[in-house]
Amino acid sequence: MGRIYLDNNATTPVRPEVAEALARMLKGCYGNPATLYCIGQEAHVELEHARDVMAKILGCNREEIIFTSGGTESDNIAVLGVARANRKKGNHIITTKIEHHAILNPCKALEKEGWQVTYLPVDEYGMVNPEDVERSITSGTVLISIMHANNEVGTIQPIAEIGRIAKAHKITFHTDAVQSFGKLSVNVDELGVDLLSASSHKIYGPKGVGLLYVRKGTKILPIMFGGHQERSLRPGTENVPGIVGFGKAAELMAAEGPAEEARLLKLRERLWEGIKANVPHVKLNGHPTMRLAGTLNVIFEYVEGESIILSLDEHGICAASGSACTSDSLEPSHVLAAMGVPPEKSHGALRMSFGRENTEEDVDKVLEALPKVVEKLRSFSPIYKDFLKQQTA
Amino acid sequence: MAYSEKVMDHFRNPRNVGEMKDADGVGKVGNPVCGDIMELYIKVKDETIVDAKFQTLGCGAAIATSSMVTEMVKGQKLEDALKISNSMVAEALGGLPSQKMHCSVLAEEALQSAISDYRKKKGE
Numbered sequence: 373m374g375r376i377y378l379d380n381n382a383t384t385p386v387r388p389e390v391a392e393a394l395a396r397m398l399k400g401c402y403g404n405p406a407t408l409y410c411i412g413q414e415a416h417v418e419l420e421h422a423r424d425v426m427a428k429i430l431g432c433n434r435e436e437i438i439f440t441s442g443g444t445e446s447d448n449i450a451v452l453g454v455a456r457a458n459r460k461k462g463n464h465i466i467t468t469k470i471e472h473h474a475i476l477n478p479c480k481a482l483e484k485e486g487w488q489v490t491y492l493p494v495d496e497y498g499m500v501n502p503e504d505v506e507r508s509i510t511s512g513t514v515l516i517s518i519m520h521a522n523n524e525v526g527t528i529q530p531i532a533e534i535g536r537i538a539k540a541h542k543i544t545f546h547t548d549a550v551q552s553f554g555k556l557s558v559n560v561d562e563l564g565v566d567l568l569s570a571s572s573h574k575i576y577g578p579k580g581v582g583l584l585y586v587r588k589g590t591k592i593l594p595i596m597f598g599g600h601q602e603r604s605l606r607p608g609t610e611n612v613p614g615i616v617g618f619g620k621a622a623e624l625m626a627a628e629g630p631a632e633e634a635r636l637l638k639l640r641e642r643l644w645e646g647i648k649a650n651v652p653h654v655k656l657n658g659h660p661t662m663r664l665a666g667t668l669n670v671i672f673e674y675v676e677g678e679s680i681i682l683s684l685d686e687h688g689i690c691a692a693s694g695s696a697c698t699s700d701s702l703e704p705s706h707v708l709a710a711m712g713v714p715p716e717k718s719h720g721a722l723r724m725s726f727g728r729e730n731t732e733e734d735v736d737k738v739l740e741a742l743p744k745v746v747e748k749l750r751s752f753s754p755i756y757k758d759f760l761k762q763q764t765a
Numbered sequence: 766m767a768y769s770e771k772v773m774d775h776f777r778n779p780r781n782v783g784e785m786k787d788a789d790g791v792g793k794v795g796n797p798v799c800g801d802i803m804e805l806y807i808k809v810k811d812e813t814i815v816d817a818k819f820q821t822l823g824c825g826a827a828i829a830t831s832s833m834v835t836e837m838v839k840g841q842k843l844e845d846a847l848k849i850s851n852s853m854v855a856e857a858l859g860g861l862p863s864q865k866m867h868c869s870v871l872a873e874e875a876l877q878s879a880i881s882d883y884r885k886k887k888g889e
Protein backbone atom coordinates (compact mmCIF):
# COMPACT_ATOMS: atom_id res chain seq x y z
CA MET A 373 0.00 0.00 0.00
CA GLY A 374 1.52 3.31 -1.07
CA ARG A 375 1.64 5.97 1.59
CA ILE A 376 -0.20 9.23 1.01
CA TYR A 377 1.50 11.95 2.99
CA LEU A 378 -0.86 14.86 3.64
CA ASP A 379 0.93 16.53 6.52
CA ASN A 380 3.34 18.80 4.69
CA ASN A 381 2.68 21.69 7.08
CA ALA A 382 4.17 19.55 9.85
CA THR A 383 7.24 18.67 7.83
CA THR A 384 8.18 17.68 4.30
CA PRO A 385 10.17 14.85 2.73
CA VAL A 386 13.72 15.89 1.81
CA ARG A 387 13.91 16.12 -1.95
CA PRO A 388 16.53 14.08 -3.80
CA GLU A 389 18.64 17.03 -4.98
CA VAL A 390 18.81 18.26 -1.38
CA ALA A 391 19.76 14.85 -0.07
CA GLU A 392 22.56 14.80 -2.65
CA ALA A 393 23.81 18.21 -1.58
CA LEU A 394 23.77 17.07 2.05
CA ALA A 395 25.65 13.88 1.27
CA ARG A 396 28.22 15.78 -0.73
CA MET A 397 28.85 18.13 2.19
CA LEU A 398 28.93 15.40 4.83
CA LYS A 399 31.31 13.26 2.85
CA GLY A 400 33.71 15.78 1.47
CA CYS A 401 33.41 19.19 3.08
CA TYR A 402 34.04 19.00 6.78
CA GLY A 403 36.05 22.19 7.24
CA ASN A 404 35.13 24.83 9.78
CA PRO A 405 34.10 27.88 7.76
CA ALA A 406 35.88 30.17 10.23
CA THR A 407 39.32 28.76 9.34
CA LEU A 408 41.70 30.06 6.74
CA TYR A 409 43.13 26.95 5.11
CA CYS A 410 41.60 25.46 1.99
CA ILE A 411 39.02 23.06 3.41
CA GLY A 412 37.76 25.73 5.78
CA GLN A 413 37.45 28.15 2.90
CA GLU A 414 35.62 25.56 0.83
CA ALA A 415 33.04 25.29 3.60
CA HIS A 416 32.93 29.08 3.85
CA VAL A 417 32.20 29.40 0.13
CA GLU A 418 29.36 26.86 0.38
CA LEU A 419 27.90 28.65 3.40
CA GLU A 420 28.03 32.03 1.71
CA HIS A 421 26.47 30.64 -1.45
CA ALA A 422 23.46 29.51 0.61
CA ARG A 423 23.33 32.99 2.15
CA ASP A 424 23.28 34.56 -1.31
CA VAL A 425 20.37 32.34 -2.35
CA MET A 426 18.38 33.45 0.70
CA ALA A 427 19.28 37.12 0.18
CA LYS A 428 17.96 36.93 -3.36
CA ILE A 429 14.67 35.35 -2.27
CA LEU A 430 14.18 37.89 0.51
CA GLY A 431 15.44 40.87 -1.47
CA CYS A 432 17.94 41.81 1.21
CA ASN A 433 21.70 41.99 1.82
CA ARG A 434 23.55 38.81 2.62
CA GLU A 435 24.78 40.31 5.92
CA GLU A 436 21.17 40.55 7.06
CA ILE A 437 20.73 36.78 7.16
CA ILE A 438 21.42 34.78 10.31
CA PHE A 439 21.36 31.02 10.00
CA THR A 440 19.80 29.29 13.00
CA SER A 441 18.75 25.83 14.16
CA GLY A 442 15.20 26.28 12.85
CA GLY A 443 12.00 28.27 13.00
CA THR A 444 11.73 27.97 16.76
CA GLU A 445 15.16 29.45 17.38
CA SER A 446 14.60 32.23 14.84
CA ASP A 447 11.33 33.17 16.54
CA ASN A 448 12.95 33.13 19.98
CA ILE A 449 15.87 35.31 18.90
CA ALA A 450 13.43 37.76 17.30
CA VAL A 451 11.10 38.09 20.28
CA LEU A 452 13.56 37.85 23.16
CA GLY A 453 16.39 39.61 21.34
CA VAL A 454 14.36 42.66 20.29
CA ALA A 455 12.65 42.87 23.67
CA ARG A 456 15.91 42.84 25.61
CA ALA A 457 17.57 45.35 23.32
CA ASN A 458 14.68 47.77 23.83
CA ARG A 459 14.08 47.40 27.56
CA LYS A 460 14.77 51.09 28.15
CA LYS A 461 12.38 52.17 25.42
CA GLY A 462 9.34 50.24 26.58
CA ASN A 463 7.86 46.97 27.74
CA HIS A 464 5.04 46.22 25.35
CA ILE A 465 4.77 43.64 22.54
CA ILE A 466 1.92 43.11 20.10
CA THR A 467 1.30 39.68 18.63
CA THR A 468 -1.73 37.49 17.84
CA LYS A 469 -3.64 34.65 19.43
CA ILE A 470 -2.93 32.36 16.49
CA GLU A 471 0.89 32.39 16.48
CA HIS A 472 2.90 29.20 16.69
CA HIS A 473 4.05 28.31 20.21
CA ALA A 474 7.57 29.33 19.14
CA ILE A 475 6.23 32.92 19.39
CA LEU A 476 3.56 32.52 22.09
CA ASN A 477 5.81 30.84 24.64
CA PRO A 478 8.71 33.34 24.51
CA CYS A 479 6.03 36.05 24.87
CA LYS A 480 4.66 34.27 27.93
CA ALA A 481 8.17 34.01 29.36
CA LEU A 482 8.57 37.77 28.89
CA GLU A 483 5.26 38.40 30.64
CA LYS A 484 6.74 36.67 33.69
CA GLU A 485 9.59 39.18 33.51
CA GLY A 486 7.13 42.07 33.62
CA TRP A 487 6.46 42.65 29.91
CA GLN A 488 3.00 43.50 28.64
CA VAL A 489 1.85 41.44 25.67
CA THR A 490 -1.24 42.11 23.56
CA TYR A 491 -2.54 38.98 21.84
CA LEU A 492 -4.69 40.29 19.02
CA PRO A 493 -7.90 38.48 18.10
CA VAL A 494 -8.69 37.20 14.61
CA ASP A 495 -11.95 36.99 12.69
CA GLU A 496 -13.78 33.77 11.85
CA TYR A 497 -11.38 33.16 8.95
CA GLY A 498 -8.31 33.56 11.13
CA MET A 499 -7.47 37.01 9.81
CA VAL A 500 -5.98 39.83 11.87
CA ASN A 501 -7.44 43.30 11.42
CA PRO A 502 -4.63 45.84 10.78
CA GLU A 503 -6.74 48.48 12.53
CA ASP A 504 -6.53 46.39 15.70
CA VAL A 505 -2.76 46.47 15.39
CA GLU A 506 -2.72 50.25 15.12
CA ARG A 507 -5.15 50.67 18.02
CA SER A 508 -3.01 48.48 20.29
CA ILE A 509 0.16 50.52 19.83
CA THR A 510 1.28 52.41 22.94
CA SER A 511 4.27 54.65 23.60
CA GLY A 512 5.94 51.60 25.13
CA THR A 513 5.45 49.20 22.19
CA VAL A 514 8.82 47.90 20.99
CA LEU A 515 7.86 44.92 18.84
CA ILE A 516 5.03 43.72 16.63
CA SER A 517 5.22 40.03 15.68
CA ILE A 518 2.57 38.63 13.36
CA MET A 519 2.83 35.42 11.37
CA HIS A 520 2.69 35.51 7.58
CA ALA A 521 0.67 32.32 7.06
CA ASN A 522 -0.90 30.19 9.74
CA ASN A 523 0.26 26.58 10.04
CA GLU A 524 -3.11 25.12 11.05
CA VAL A 525 -5.60 26.82 8.77
CA GLY A 526 -3.31 28.48 6.22
CA THR A 527 -4.79 31.98 6.45
CA ILE A 528 -2.42 34.60 5.02
CA GLN A 529 -2.18 37.81 7.03
CA PRO A 530 -2.09 41.34 5.56
CA ILE A 531 1.59 41.72 6.45
CA ALA A 532 2.37 44.57 4.04
CA GLU A 533 -0.46 46.64 5.46
CA ILE A 534 0.67 45.99 9.02
CA GLY A 535 4.23 46.74 7.91
CA ARG A 536 3.19 50.25 6.84
CA ILE A 537 1.59 50.81 10.24
CA ALA A 538 4.68 49.56 12.07
CA LYS A 539 6.89 51.79 9.97
CA ALA A 540 4.73 54.87 10.55
CA HIS A 541 5.04 54.31 14.29
CA LYS A 542 8.73 53.34 14.06
CA ILE A 543 8.14 49.99 15.73
CA THR A 544 10.22 46.91 14.95
CA PHE A 545 8.14 44.41 12.98
CA HIS A 546 8.75 40.65 12.83
CA THR A 547 6.92 38.02 10.84
CA ASP A 548 7.05 34.26 11.27
CA ALA A 549 7.20 33.17 7.65
CA VAL A 550 7.95 29.52 8.39
CA GLN A 551 4.88 28.38 6.44
CA SER A 552 5.14 30.88 3.59
CA PHE A 553 8.87 31.06 2.82
CA GLY A 554 9.48 29.51 -0.59
CA LYS A 555 5.75 29.47 -1.35
CA LEU A 556 4.58 33.09 -1.27
CA SER A 557 6.54 36.20 -2.14
CA VAL A 558 8.59 37.13 0.91
CA ASN A 559 10.37 40.25 -0.30
CA VAL A 560 11.18 41.98 2.98
CA ASP A 561 10.76 45.50 1.60
CA GLU A 562 7.40 44.72 0.04
CA LEU A 563 6.28 43.13 3.30
CA GLY A 564 7.78 46.00 5.30
CA VAL A 565 9.30 43.71 7.91
CA ASP A 566 12.44 44.21 9.99
CA LEU A 567 12.74 40.55 10.95
CA LEU A 568 11.54 37.33 9.31
CA SER A 569 11.79 33.69 10.38
CA ALA A 570 12.00 30.72 8.01
CA SER A 571 12.66 27.01 8.41
CA SER A 572 14.24 24.46 6.12
CA HIS A 573 12.17 21.36 6.85
CA LYS A 574 8.94 22.93 5.58
CA ILE A 575 10.38 23.28 2.08
CA TYR A 576 11.86 19.81 1.54
CA GLY A 577 15.13 20.66 3.28
CA PRO A 578 16.69 18.98 6.32
CA LYS A 579 15.33 19.48 9.84
CA GLY A 580 17.09 21.62 12.41
CA VAL A 581 18.02 24.51 10.11
CA GLY A 582 16.41 27.89 9.69
CA LEU A 583 17.12 31.53 9.21
CA LEU A 584 16.33 34.89 10.70
CA TYR A 585 16.41 37.95 8.51
CA VAL A 586 17.44 41.01 10.54
CA ARG A 587 17.19 44.37 8.80
CA LYS A 588 20.35 46.47 9.11
CA GLY A 589 20.06 48.86 12.03
CA THR A 590 17.51 46.77 13.98
CA LYS A 591 18.19 46.84 17.71
CA ILE A 592 18.57 43.23 18.83
CA LEU A 593 20.65 41.29 21.36
CA PRO A 594 21.74 37.67 21.23
CA ILE A 595 20.01 35.16 23.48
CA MET A 596 22.91 32.73 23.37
CA PHE A 597 26.57 33.64 23.82
CA GLY A 598 29.72 32.20 22.33
CA GLY A 599 31.79 32.78 19.23
CA HIS A 600 31.37 35.44 16.61
CA GLN A 601 29.51 33.32 14.05
CA GLU A 602 26.43 34.79 12.39
CA ARG A 603 27.34 38.28 13.59
CA SER A 604 27.39 36.90 17.19
CA LEU A 605 23.59 36.76 17.09
CA ARG A 606 23.74 33.02 16.69
CA PRO A 607 27.11 31.84 17.98
CA GLY A 608 28.35 28.30 17.42
CA THR A 609 29.94 26.58 14.46
CA GLU A 610 27.40 26.67 11.66
CA ASN A 611 25.51 23.55 10.59
CA VAL A 612 27.18 23.84 7.19
CA PRO A 613 25.68 20.72 5.55
CA GLY A 614 22.22 21.62 6.84
CA ILE A 615 22.51 25.20 5.66
CA VAL A 616 23.72 24.08 2.23
CA GLY A 617 20.74 21.70 2.06
CA PHE A 618 18.41 24.52 3.09
CA GLY A 619 19.96 26.72 0.40
CA LYS A 620 19.46 24.05 -2.24
CA ALA A 621 15.85 23.51 -1.14
CA ALA A 622 15.12 27.24 -1.27
CA GLU A 623 16.80 27.59 -4.66
CA LEU A 624 14.60 24.82 -6.08
CA MET A 625 11.44 26.32 -4.59
CA ALA A 626 12.31 29.69 -6.13
CA ALA A 627 12.94 28.07 -9.52
CA GLU A 628 9.55 26.36 -9.50
CA GLY A 629 7.82 29.60 -8.64
CA PRO A 630 4.04 29.94 -8.65
CA ALA A 631 3.46 26.94 -10.94
CA GLU A 632 3.79 24.46 -8.09
CA GLU A 633 1.51 26.56 -5.88
CA ALA A 634 -1.12 26.54 -8.62
CA ARG A 635 -0.84 22.76 -8.86
CA LEU A 636 -1.28 22.35 -5.10
CA LEU A 637 -4.28 24.67 -5.16
CA LYS A 638 -5.93 22.48 -7.78
CA LEU A 639 -5.34 19.36 -5.69
CA ARG A 640 -6.68 21.04 -2.59
CA GLU A 641 -9.84 22.24 -4.30
CA ARG A 642 -10.40 18.82 -5.85
CA LEU A 643 -10.25 17.31 -2.37
CA TRP A 644 -12.52 19.93 -0.79
CA GLU A 645 -15.11 19.67 -3.55
CA GLY A 646 -15.03 15.89 -3.20
CA ILE A 647 -15.44 16.05 0.57
CA LYS A 648 -18.36 18.46 0.28
CA ALA A 649 -20.05 16.20 -2.25
CA ASN A 650 -19.54 12.97 -0.29
CA VAL A 651 -19.61 13.81 3.41
CA PRO A 652 -22.47 15.66 5.10
CA HIS A 653 -21.94 18.07 8.03
CA VAL A 654 -18.52 19.44 7.15
CA LYS A 655 -17.16 22.95 7.52
CA LEU A 656 -14.06 24.63 6.08
CA ASN A 657 -11.67 26.37 8.46
CA GLY A 658 -9.54 29.25 7.23
CA HIS A 659 -9.93 32.02 4.71
CA PRO A 660 -11.73 31.11 1.47
CA THR A 661 -9.14 32.84 -0.73
CA MET A 662 -6.31 34.33 1.34
CA ARG A 663 -4.95 30.94 2.23
CA LEU A 664 -1.88 28.79 1.58
CA ALA A 665 -2.47 26.77 -1.56
CA GLY A 666 -1.68 23.44 0.07
CA THR A 667 -3.67 23.77 3.30
CA LEU A 668 -7.11 22.26 3.84
CA ASN A 669 -8.56 22.27 7.37
CA VAL A 670 -12.02 20.75 7.68
CA ILE A 671 -14.34 20.05 10.59
CA PHE A 672 -16.20 16.76 10.46
CA GLU A 673 -19.01 17.26 12.90
CA TYR A 674 -19.97 14.55 15.40
CA VAL A 675 -16.60 12.79 15.23
CA GLU A 676 -13.27 13.22 16.96
CA GLY A 677 -10.04 14.06 15.10
CA GLU A 678 -7.67 11.50 16.56
CA SER A 679 -10.02 8.70 15.66
CA ILE A 680 -10.11 10.01 12.06
CA ILE A 681 -6.31 10.15 11.93
CA LEU A 682 -5.93 6.61 13.24
CA SER A 683 -8.50 5.33 10.77
CA LEU A 684 -6.91 7.16 7.83
CA ASP A 685 -3.54 5.73 8.84
CA GLU A 686 -5.04 2.28 8.29
CA HIS A 687 -5.57 3.38 4.69
CA GLY A 688 -1.98 4.63 4.46
CA ILE A 689 -3.01 8.29 4.72
CA CYS A 690 -1.14 10.70 7.04
CA ALA A 691 -2.98 13.80 8.26
CA ALA A 692 -3.19 16.03 11.37
CA SER A 693 -5.91 17.19 13.73
CA GLY A 694 -6.81 20.17 15.91
CA SER A 695 -8.61 18.01 18.44
CA ALA A 696 -7.74 18.18 22.14
CA CYS A 697 -7.31 14.40 22.09
CA THR A 698 -4.38 14.57 19.66
CA SER A 699 -2.42 17.21 21.54
CA ASP A 700 -0.29 16.28 24.52
CA SER A 701 -1.70 19.25 26.41
CA LEU A 702 -5.28 18.02 25.84
CA GLU A 703 -6.19 21.56 24.86
CA PRO A 704 -8.15 22.00 21.65
CA SER A 705 -6.44 24.04 18.92
CA HIS A 706 -5.79 27.60 20.12
CA VAL A 707 -6.04 28.77 16.52
CA LEU A 708 -9.53 27.38 15.98
CA ALA A 709 -10.56 28.69 19.42
CA ALA A 710 -9.39 32.18 18.44
CA MET A 711 -11.48 31.88 15.27
CA GLY A 712 -14.53 31.31 17.45
CA VAL A 713 -14.81 27.56 16.86
CA PRO A 714 -16.23 25.99 20.04
CA PRO A 715 -14.29 23.02 21.51
CA GLU A 716 -16.97 20.48 20.59
CA LYS A 717 -16.56 21.46 16.94
CA SER A 718 -12.77 21.73 16.84
CA HIS A 719 -12.88 18.21 18.20
CA GLY A 720 -13.57 17.03 14.66
CA ALA A 721 -10.95 19.17 12.88
CA LEU A 722 -8.69 17.51 10.34
CA ARG A 723 -5.79 19.23 8.60
CA MET A 724 -4.63 17.93 5.26
CA SER A 725 -1.62 19.75 3.81
CA PHE A 726 -0.30 19.07 0.34
CA GLY A 727 3.25 18.95 -0.96
CA ARG A 728 5.22 18.29 -4.10
CA GLU A 729 4.87 14.51 -3.94
CA ASN A 730 1.06 14.56 -3.93
CA THR A 731 -0.92 13.74 -7.05
CA GLU A 732 -4.52 13.76 -8.24
CA GLU A 733 -4.52 10.03 -7.68
CA ASP A 734 -3.76 10.65 -3.98
CA VAL A 735 -6.76 12.95 -3.74
CA ASP A 736 -9.01 10.34 -5.29
CA LYS A 737 -7.74 7.69 -2.88
CA VAL A 738 -8.43 9.96 0.06
CA LEU A 739 -11.91 10.59 -1.31
CA GLU A 740 -12.37 6.86 -1.48
CA ALA A 741 -11.38 6.30 2.18
CA LEU A 742 -12.46 9.42 4.05
CA PRO A 743 -16.26 9.23 3.63
CA LYS A 744 -16.21 5.61 4.82
CA VAL A 745 -14.05 6.47 7.81
CA VAL A 746 -16.29 9.32 8.89
CA GLU A 747 -19.43 7.27 8.34
CA LYS A 748 -18.09 4.43 10.47
CA LEU A 749 -17.08 6.72 13.33
CA ARG A 750 -20.41 8.51 13.18
CA SER A 751 -22.23 5.19 13.29
CA PHE A 752 -21.28 4.86 16.95
CA SER A 753 -21.06 8.53 17.90
CA PRO A 754 -23.63 9.27 20.64
CA ILE A 755 -24.01 12.89 19.58
CA TYR A 756 -24.61 11.92 15.96
CA LYS A 757 -27.38 9.59 17.11
CA ASP A 758 -28.91 12.44 19.15
CA PHE A 759 -28.63 14.71 16.14
CA LEU A 760 -30.42 12.20 13.90
CA LYS A 761 -33.19 11.81 16.48
CA GLN A 762 -33.68 15.57 16.57
CA GLN A 763 -33.93 15.57 12.78
CA THR A 764 -36.73 13.01 12.71
CA ALA A 765 -38.56 14.40 15.74
CA MET B 766 3.01 7.87 21.61
CA ALA B 767 1.90 4.56 20.21
CA TYR B 768 -1.07 2.36 20.94
CA SER B 769 -0.69 -1.36 21.60
CA GLU B 770 -1.82 -3.80 18.94
CA LYS B 771 -4.72 -4.77 21.21
CA VAL B 772 -5.90 -1.15 21.48
CA MET B 773 -5.73 -0.85 17.72
CA ASP B 774 -7.64 -4.09 17.30
CA HIS B 775 -10.47 -2.83 19.51
CA PHE B 776 -10.35 0.53 17.78
CA ARG B 777 -10.50 -1.05 14.33
CA ASN B 778 -13.13 -3.60 15.21
CA PRO B 779 -14.98 -2.27 18.22
CA ARG B 780 -17.07 -4.96 19.92
CA ASN B 781 -20.67 -4.38 20.94
CA VAL B 782 -21.18 -1.03 19.26
CA GLY B 783 -24.56 0.56 18.87
CA GLU B 784 -27.57 1.72 20.76
CA MET B 785 -29.60 -0.71 22.89
CA LYS B 786 -33.22 0.33 22.68
CA ASP B 787 -34.47 -1.87 25.52
CA ALA B 788 -31.55 -1.33 27.90
CA ASP B 789 -32.14 -1.84 31.61
CA GLY B 790 -29.50 0.69 32.52
CA VAL B 791 -27.83 3.53 30.60
CA GLY B 792 -24.69 5.39 31.63
CA LYS B 793 -23.94 8.69 29.90
CA VAL B 794 -20.66 10.34 30.79
CA GLY B 795 -18.40 13.02 29.40
CA ASN B 796 -14.66 13.46 29.77
CA PRO B 797 -14.11 16.87 31.33
CA VAL B 798 -10.47 16.85 30.20
CA CYS B 799 -11.02 16.70 26.47
CA GLY B 800 -14.79 16.81 25.98
CA ASP B 801 -15.35 13.26 24.80
CA ILE B 802 -18.62 11.41 25.35
CA MET B 803 -19.54 7.80 26.06
CA GLU B 804 -22.85 6.02 26.43
CA LEU B 805 -22.96 2.51 27.89
CA TYR B 806 -26.06 0.30 27.80
CA ILE B 807 -26.58 -2.81 29.91
CA LYS B 808 -29.17 -5.58 29.97
CA VAL B 809 -29.55 -7.20 33.39
CA LYS B 810 -31.07 -10.53 34.43
CA ASP B 811 -30.91 -11.86 38.01
CA GLU B 812 -28.34 -9.28 39.07
CA THR B 813 -26.13 -10.35 36.14
CA ILE B 814 -25.17 -8.27 33.11
CA VAL B 815 -26.29 -10.37 30.16
CA ASP B 816 -25.52 -7.88 27.43
CA ALA B 817 -23.69 -4.57 27.00
CA LYS B 818 -23.35 -2.07 24.18
CA PHE B 819 -21.74 1.33 23.75
CA GLN B 820 -21.55 4.49 21.70
CA THR B 821 -18.50 6.72 21.99
CA LEU B 822 -17.24 9.96 20.52
CA GLY B 823 -13.55 10.15 21.28
CA CYS B 824 -9.97 9.24 20.64
CA GLY B 825 -8.62 5.80 19.85
CA ALA B 826 -8.13 5.03 23.54
CA ALA B 827 -11.68 6.10 24.38
CA ILE B 828 -13.16 3.86 21.70
CA ALA B 829 -10.94 0.90 22.58
CA THR B 830 -11.64 1.14 26.33
CA SER B 831 -15.37 1.41 25.63
CA SER B 832 -15.21 -1.71 23.54
CA MET B 833 -13.11 -3.57 26.09
CA VAL B 834 -15.31 -2.69 29.06
CA THR B 835 -18.41 -4.06 27.31
CA GLU B 836 -16.53 -7.32 26.78
CA MET B 837 -15.38 -7.42 30.40
CA VAL B 838 -18.80 -6.90 31.99
CA LYS B 839 -20.77 -9.44 30.02
CA GLY B 840 -21.72 -12.32 32.30
CA GLN B 841 -20.57 -10.46 35.41
CA LYS B 842 -22.61 -10.09 38.57
CA LEU B 843 -23.40 -6.41 39.18
CA GLU B 844 -21.38 -6.36 42.40
CA ASP B 845 -18.35 -7.74 40.53
CA ALA B 846 -18.82 -5.40 37.60
CA LEU B 847 -18.70 -2.49 40.03
CA LYS B 848 -15.17 -3.53 40.97
CA ILE B 849 -13.87 -3.03 37.42
CA SER B 850 -11.55 -0.04 37.48
CA ASN B 851 -10.16 2.04 34.66
CA SER B 852 -6.70 0.60 35.16
CA MET B 853 -8.09 -2.92 34.83
CA VAL B 854 -9.60 -1.96 31.48
CA ALA B 855 -6.34 -0.36 30.38
CA GLU B 856 -4.42 -3.43 31.47
CA ALA B 857 -6.72 -5.72 29.55
CA LEU B 858 -5.82 -3.69 26.47
CA GLY B 859 -2.12 -4.20 27.04
CA GLY B 860 -1.70 -0.77 28.59
CA LEU B 861 -2.27 2.80 27.41
CA PRO B 862 0.17 5.66 26.82
CA SER B 863 0.35 7.69 30.05
CA GLN B 864 -1.31 10.79 28.56
CA LYS B 865 -4.21 8.57 27.50
CA MET B 866 -4.94 6.99 30.88
CA HIS B 867 -7.63 9.59 31.58
CA CYS B 868 -9.61 8.24 28.62
CA SER B 869 -10.08 4.91 30.39
CA VAL B 870 -11.76 6.74 33.29
CA LEU B 871 -14.65 7.35 30.92
CA ALA B 872 -15.26 3.59 30.63
CA GLU B 873 -15.20 3.06 34.40
CA GLU B 874 -17.55 5.97 35.03
CA ALA B 875 -19.96 4.94 32.29
CA LEU B 876 -20.18 1.47 33.80
CA GLN B 877 -20.82 2.79 37.33
CA SER B 878 -23.40 5.17 35.97
CA ALA B 879 -25.20 2.47 33.96
CA ILE B 880 -25.43 0.22 37.01
CA SER B 881 -26.76 2.96 39.25
CA ASP B 882 -29.26 3.88 36.54
CA TYR B 883 -30.44 0.27 36.50
CA ARG B 884 -30.78 0.19 40.30
CA LYS B 885 -32.64 3.49 40.32
CA LYS B 886 -35.09 2.24 37.69
CA LYS B 887 -35.60 -1.02 39.56
CA GLY B 888 -36.21 0.78 42.83
CA GLU B 889 -39.09 2.69 41.32
Ligand SMILES: Cc1ncc(COP(=O)(O)O)c(C=O)c1O
Pocket residue numbers: 381382441442443444445447472474519521522523548550551571572573580581582
Ligand atom coordinates in the same frame (compact mmCIF):
# COMPACT_ATOMS: atom_id res chain seq x y z
C1 LIG C 1 4.36 28.92 11.87
C2 LIG C 1 5.48 28.13 12.44
N1 LIG C 1 6.41 28.73 13.19
C3 LIG C 1 7.44 28.06 13.71
C4 LIG C 1 7.60 26.70 13.53
C5 LIG C 1 8.76 25.99 14.16
O1 LIG C 1 9.74 25.70 13.22
P1 LIG C 1 10.85 24.58 13.52
O2 LIG C 1 10.13 23.28 13.52
O3 LIG C 1 11.82 24.71 12.40
O4 LIG C 1 11.45 24.91 14.83
C6 LIG C 1 6.64 26.03 12.76
C7 LIG C 1 6.73 24.57 12.50
O5 LIG C 1 6.39 23.71 13.26
C8 LIG C 1 5.55 26.76 12.22
O6 LIG C 1 4.61 26.14 11.50
Ligand code: FES
Pocket residue numbers: 696697698796799800801823824825826827865867868
Ligand atom coordinates in the same frame (compact mmCIF):
# COMPACT_ATOMS: atom_id res chain seq x y z
S1 FES D 1 -10.99 10.67 25.20
FE1 FES D 1 -10.16 12.53 24.50
S2 FES D 1 -8.11 12.14 24.69
FE2 FES D 1 -8.95 10.20 24.92
